[in-house]
Amino acid sequence: MLTIGLNHYLVLSAIVFSLGILCMVTKRNALGILIGVELVLNAANVNLVAFSRYQTGAADGHMFAVFVILLAAAEAAIGIAIFMNFYNTLQTIDVDRGDELRN
Amino acid sequence: MQYQTALALGVVVPLASFFFLALFGPRLGKPKSSYVALLAIGISCALSTYVLVNWLKLSTPERTELTASAYRFDWGTLGSMPLTVGVKLDSLTVIMYFMVTFIAFWIHFFSIGYMEGHSDEVDHVSKYHRFFTYLSLFCFSMLGLVVSSSLLFLFIFWELVGLCSYLLIGFYFDRKYASNAAIKAFITNRVGDFGFILGMALVALYLNTLDLDLAAARFAEQFHKSAEGPAVGIFANSYTLFGFSVASLMGIGLFCGAMGKSAQFPLHVWLPDAMAGPTPVSALIHAATMVAAGVYLVARIFRLLTPEAQFFIACIGCITLTITALIAIVQTDIKKVLAYSTLSQLGYMIFGMGMGAWVAALFHLMTHAFFKAMLFLGSGQVIEGCHHEQDMRKMGGLRKKMPVTCWTFFIGVLAIAGFGLPGVEIGHVKLGLGGFFSKDEILAVAYERAFNIPELKKTDAAADDAGEHADASNANMGVASPFRLASDNQPAQHAETEHSEHDAHAHGDHAQGTPQKMAIAAKLPAIPKWMFFFPIAIAYITPFYMMRCWWMTFCGKPRDHHVYDHAHESWKMFLPLVILAGGTFFSSYQMFRPLIHDAAVIATDSSTVVAIDGEAHVLAEAGGGTMIMLNHAPGKNPHDWLKMGVGFSWLIGMGFAVLVYLRGLGLADKLKRMFGPIHTALEQKLYFDHVYDAVLVGGTVTFGFVCGLFDKIVVDGIVNMTALLGKFVGVFTGRQLDMPVKRGDWGIVDAIANGLAQTMLDIGSEIRRPQSGRIRMYVMITAGSAAVALLVVLNYHRLADGLQWLMSNVGTRVLAANGS
Amino acid sequence: MLEALAFYIFAAVTLVSAIGVVASRNIVRSAVCLLGTLGGVACLYFLLNANLLAAIQLIVYAGGTLILIVFGVMLTSKSPWVVFDPTRGQVVGAVIVSILLATGLCMLLVGNEWPAGTAMTASPHVKDVGTMLLTDYLVPFEAASVLLLVVMIGAAYLARPEK
């Protein structure tokens, strides 16, 4: 347990990933879902960097992680803009209310 | 300063002016912002003059050396293909550059006068500085286009000029028709650019470079290898479209860009509408420079064209020049007339390029740029003077009010009409102007292609070439050559003999160059005869409509006194006219021709294509075998024929125009009634816009409608049909087979049917439940199924073992139970 | 030794705040917990020889995205105490699903025999990372720049005031 290896990071990222999914499923606030997505993306990033550190020895994982961070920022910007519209339309941020297409 | 540095600097200066005006233009205000733009283009013009003057002093080897040592550096890499940026420094660039900066400078000058009367603001946005901002951006892009050495950068600047054109056509964006025209121009150009991109993609794919010279070299290399052994590269591809090979499609694709920008049939419809922009813009962009960029492009990619592609280009040019000249006859808007004449002249150039008349087409481009810019500026002066009246029918008699404009305009008319007296010489200078020389050359080549090539094919080209060529050049020497070549300072007579000797000698010696060229020439397809006769006919029509335009505007009696009283002219505007008129003379006689010849050495130096020179000249001057001077059989010299055929077309055309309009519009009206349907057709621009509206816009709408109908009839029909069928079946079974005995009681069949339906309904609602529109539910289902799938896959063996154990265990128990 | 200690501390920070993210009923508290997770992950990046990435993570995530989210909360909530709770059944189901998922992922990741690779010895220099970004990864880099432009326009368009 005292030597940290790849598996430690992998387990950590798996747990954070699941927590992210849990967050996405249990939050009814749209922004909570966004937060869940950030958790998921962070978990993925940890994986990428850990593999880069222990397996490939090159900075390729870092590259991917950089792009993931960038995409996360973009996603947050667009997501919040969409949620603002959602809020303006429905006067609530509860995603369960956004089921007009249902019927 | 190095020439290339000077050119590059000249490109950057307008850009600096653009940024400066964009940032500080509103603060500079009305007169000052124009001075910035004028200063910028003035610097560019000075630099280009410096380069041109020095360039003329250099000898050909020195020029070649400079061309080879121009800036090149790798900008980036696309896959394995380096993207090279560089300055293309050769004679063509130098003259194009000079032409653009010179004309642009005087048009800037003119614009200051032209824009004086404009209201400064629209919606609290200063328009005045925007105009000059755009002009600066245009100068930057156009100059960048001229100096680009790579197709990619050429394309980038190509798009930039398109953007400027869009911005400037839509300059009066508060007027609906102007913004519509801008959009039309932009979209039409996109169609052409799409082809350009495809062509570029093919170049990149097969030649693995976007550098012009390198691409041409590789094209030639692949051609040779294919000719000697198995086909390689682009020639190895057996795919054809409409009978064109991929190599031809590449050239045609690139030409599509030119088609859009130079407004060739069938994409010519935007140019007349583009006249919605301010007149200086029409002069600069839509007459002299940008639309000529298409021709410039074809000149640049000439070495990538196969004979088939050339033929395609020639056809397009021929069609364009014919129909647009016809339409020009009936136009009444002074700018529209000029626009259509521009189209027609561009058609001539493209036609010439397609014919292989590389030199002639560029020569025509140069002369045309000057006189057409002048004509447009003249019309701008008229329009500005007449209080923005563009209808020629309301003008007339303006000669007295604006004499300078009138006579400079007349020089332009003469130039475009091809004024000249065949056979008359003053000193060594042939008497003629502009089109007289340049158009003549194009027609001469057309003649060769139509009549002499078949002859050439009949005979063994290489055998009788040497001898007859000497005769031919001897015979031609005195006919249409309007000048002595610039490098030639000797007396004419002496030069002539020496040239012909030298010619024959050179010709005989250039075994590696010329016979090869002849062989390629022999492969050229002969063009149909109509492609020679149409341009000839149009050569008669051009003087007519131009004279008509001039006469209606400046001569006769004033038809609208309101307009007439207002008419005036100012020095700010006619000074450029006078300068450009001088430029017209200059460009007809001096300088450009030898430089174009010099450019031809490099620009057409490829063994895959052949550029034909309709002019008699010395082969050594032309670069010793880069071009082919076609074999004139004695008595078949095109110039002899042309001297008689079109030499006096200007007189006839102009004379007819004067005849018709001498006494006002009366006779014209009569003629109009006489040729009613034809006139209407021409007035409606041969219904191109209608056809496009109907086919493209209507087609899209119809397609949408049909899709809608399909949805409504077929899809809905199937659905409804199914429902109906179900209903019938239900009714049938219910009524006929399963009549309930009493109310609320179901028979067996009914029960089955209803039970089934109920089950289906239940299943449906169960299935529908997850489809709740709730994003959280979706995530949960996705994650859950992923988890289950993951677990199952990971524990597959254990699960399988467990199941097996279960089965066997239970099985044995059951068996045991049964047994006991 | 020190590395192990550091890993366990940072992993604990990450996990505890991730659990906090999920468990908080108030969205702003979730966001604050997310800050903890992001910080923890950034520290893990430092441990993993990814200094540049850690700094980027802190700047972009903590300094940008998180603020954006809190900002979004401020603009979309009528009172700080508006809470939308999922039903108990949903929560139980979600917990089961995520435990299953975590189990599956752990089994997959830990159970797999990764091929022996080369470990990274030193943190890659910023200059090398930059060079890599502009050579090997040029196309994604450009695509990302285009994406950001589109996002900028799109966000501005979506969030514009109603006419």
Add this chain to the structure above:
Amino acid sequence: MSQLSLPWVAKDPAVYQTYRRTAIRNLLAGGIVHVVLALGIFGFFDLGSTAKVTNLKIAISIIGFLAPLAVGLALIAGGLGVLFYKQIGNTLKYGYTAASVFFGGVIGVCLLVWLHSLVFTLSKDMLASPQNGAEVVSLAIFDASLTAREIADYLSANLPRLSNPIVAYVLWPLQFELLRDLLAVGGIVGFVSVIPVFGIWWERKIAGRMQSRLGPMRVGGWHGWAQSPADGVKLLFKEDMIPPDADQALFKLAPYLTFVPPICAMIALPFAGAWVFRDLDVALLFILAMLGIEVVGVILAGWASNNKWSVYGAMREACQMVSYEIPMGMSLLIPVMTAGTLQLTAIADQQGGGFHTWFIFKNIWCFIAFFSYYIASLASCKRAPFDLPESESELVAGFHTEYSGFRWSLFFFGEYVAMFVVSGIAVILFLGGWKSPFPPGFALKTNGTWYVDFVVHVLNGVLFKEGPILFVLKSAFLYYVQLWIRWTLPRIRIDQVLYACVQVLLPLTMVILLGNTLWILGIEHMKIEWLGTIDSLIHKVLVLIGAVLVIGMIWIGYNGYSNRRKLVGSLVIDHLPGS
């Protein structure tokens, strides 16, 4: 009525006298006992003998000797303080004594930090010394790679003046990274706590002077130097209130989120070449990130207060910060591009050749970048004229309306430390960091005599060569400019703030970024000669401008100082020669 004995009711002075006597007696006696104990242990274990150095004695020397000695001395000092409190108080009240105590305290803290650094350098040298071979650099947490014996030998060999075994014993634990880090954190926290205390006092003095008043004058005697500590004490004892509707947890968390990140930023901020806690290769990004996280605290404070004004303040802060981070980062990219690294020490090292090599004078782009960065940094520290989040005339106090006492003061700690950090970044990136404005040739030479050497070292460190003092002085100057701007410019509206960012600063920084890129491309990669000529011309002009500005400021400052008695109600400008 029973006699109420409230603790705060004044008692008879005699009672106090008794208290005081007891205190003096206990303190002095305890101190002497400790010292005697320490000396006894020293003698008993023979700690002073160079010959008998063993690892065992390390613990004894630290726990048994140094600790009691320090405690004893402190107790004795306290006792003396109580004994002579009147005399001390009178001395402190006397102007220049107090000033020297004040500045002595500040310099003392600096010296403490300096000492830290020297010790670290020493231990690093030892670990890397050839006796120990190459493998020693493994700074393990529990495995000691050096014995006390080795350290003592090293000292006697290399630094005979310090070759006391006690020094060896003290140095021994420092080979453990954790301990060194803890000590360094101690140094940083010490420095960080001095900054706001000094800064707030300075700001109030400057504000006073700019408004032709005196500022705080009472507390502590000389120019009210003890005003800030007194305020701090007051704040500590203020009632700590939390609004009932506030989000308790976040309300409590927010001040720490504001206070801690700037201190974290100090981790990567070098004071001089070796004077840096962690010389990160991404130091600049790290500091920017920390400054960005600080905002989260502010926003949370506003949100958690559940108060309209606070939320407004928080939202203003959020949009202001998010937008100003971009021009700030982009302006910082310009020196980074010029230097080719993100490592702050490496950047500063490139500017060591005198003030004309500072990046601000490097070319026109850097020159503009300095000012755009400085403006953006004002906004990021929410200093005037960008102090919208706390604008007291509109939002009561903005995001900290509901805060009081200690939590409130944490916000201020955070803000002032951040001010120092952004000034420090500007100094390192643009103004040569800890390098002297004079070219290296100006540095004084040592001649071997210890007092001359000492003076030479001090002068070199303060003015002629390089050193943390130079860095702090330069940062203090920029810090001063921040105060100057605050008391000069009016606050601007929020829409103007955003306008200034998006429409002015952002395009400007984009242009200079592009310009700098092309400039570097042209000069360093394509080696265009005429561009190089233009560049050196611009460089010279900028250096000239800088020199003129500095001389002018010194001149104006001198005139102001020499006319300081006449300045009430007038401006320095009125007292310049010729006016």
